[in-house]
Amino acid sequence: MDTAVIQKDLGLPVGEAIFGKTILILGFGAIGMEIAKRLRPFGVKILATKRNWSSNTVSCDLDGLVDKKGGPEDMYELVREADIVITCMTLNNESVGIVDHKFLSALKKGSYLINIARGRLLDYTAVFNHLESGHLGGLGIDVAWTEPFDPEDPILKFPNVIITPHVAGITELVVGDVALKLHAGEPFTEIEFVN
DSSP states (O other): OOOOHHHTTTTSSSOOTTTTOOOEEESSSHHHHHHHHGGGOOOOOOOOOSSOOOGGGOOSSTTTTEEEEOOOGGHHHTTOOEEEEEEEEOSSTTTTTOOOOHHHHHHHHTTTEEEEGGGGGGGGHHHHHHHHHHHHHEEEEEEEEEESOOTTGGGSHHHHSOOSSOOOOOOOOHHHHHHHHHTOOOOOOOOOOOO
8 A cells, every 4th residue: 555645745746836937828829818818817927929919810908918929930039938838829831840959949947848739839859859858847738749649659758748638628618519509500610620
């Protein structure tokens, strides 16, 4: 019975608070905006990139939501400040492998990377090397470089890597809403079909 109680390891491992941390959101579209809304109450500084910050492309008031904004050309400057980077940008010819060696090297040592968008936004070799060297403090991904992901993928052997099988957005609210629309014969307007 090697339980935490018997071993007197209660409270281990010790977590790390995000209060006071700086978070960079790469891709401040609808999902990035919702992430920022949820993070703001935790006392974080929010940096964000977006291709176009004109008022007709942003669906909410940004005052008090984003502390510093920039375009894709500013991501190397912004990442130097980040403790956590969250990628939620679209995958296209310009964004494939955008989180590469240059980008990860600009991160502060020990920073975390979270990818909730598309696996190929991350350069696999660069991420692996930065995890192996200890420069990257941790990786959280809901998407993999190939899907379904390979359970023997060497990157999953790192203790500071967490992966979910592309289900992070599937909640009872989403499933329930889809079921109601399906039952009513209404069109799906908020769902993007991929693969």
